[in-house]
Amino acid sequence: MPKNARLTGIKALRCYRVEEAAEVSGVSPRTIRNWIADGLPVLDGERPMLIRGDDLQDYIKGTRASRKVSVALGEFYCLACRKARKPAGGFADCTIKDGRAMLTALCEVCEIVVHKPVSVGRIREIARLLDLTTTPHPLPDAPARKEA
Ligand SMILES: [Zn+2]
Structure with a gap:
């Protein structure tokens, strides 16, 4: 999935809107929305949607890792x-x-x-x-x- 997503520009303590998260990770807003659909957490009840920097970092790390490690259903x-x-x-x-x-x-x-x-x-x-x-x-x- 996020082949070329960047981690380095993401600040853990910031919250990002979808467009900002896309920019800082080097992917498209559409990719960010796909990640949200796939489980990237967003802050409850915020409009527009806000993504925590540390959640974004964890998500990118997790998807990188899960490409290498097979994780069983349980x-x-x-x-x-x-x-x-x-x-x-x-x-x-x-x-x-x-x-x-x-x-x-x-x-x-x-x-x-x-x-x-x-x-x-x-x-x-x-x-x-x-x-x-x-x-x-x-x-x-x-x-x-x-x-x-
Ligand atoms: Zn552990």
């Missing part, structure tokens, strides 16, 4: 370990919002917070591998039809 890529890791205790939180799901857990080795965007359609499969706490709860029966 695993996360840990930025600190630079390896695929299981979540501590087999626990993960799953937040579903706007038809997207984000898993959050702690690395079982170093215990930093790890994230992984997943498709809503795979949550049931993941729930067989991990002890998931989903928000909202309970899980909707089927992926949202409006996507079709």
Whole structure:
């Protein structure tokens, strides 16, 4: 994906609008929107959308890393370990919002917070591998039809 995305110009403590994030990362605004669709976090309720610099850095690092390391369905890529890791205790939180799901857990080795965007359609499969706490709860029966 972000083949030539740059990390060096991104300031961790700044928030960026989509166009600014694109400029500073050296990719197109469309690419940034794709990343958001893929799980790059944006600040809640802000219009226009704002992206935290550290989230942007983590996302670019994560996508670079995930091209090299294969991460199983029940695993996360840990930025600190630079390896695929299981979540501590087999626990993960799953937040579903706007038809997207984000898993959050702690690395079982170093215990930093790890994230992984997943498709809503795979949550049931993941729930067989991990002890998931989903928000909202309970899980909707089927992926949202409006996507079709
Ligand atoms: Zn770790």
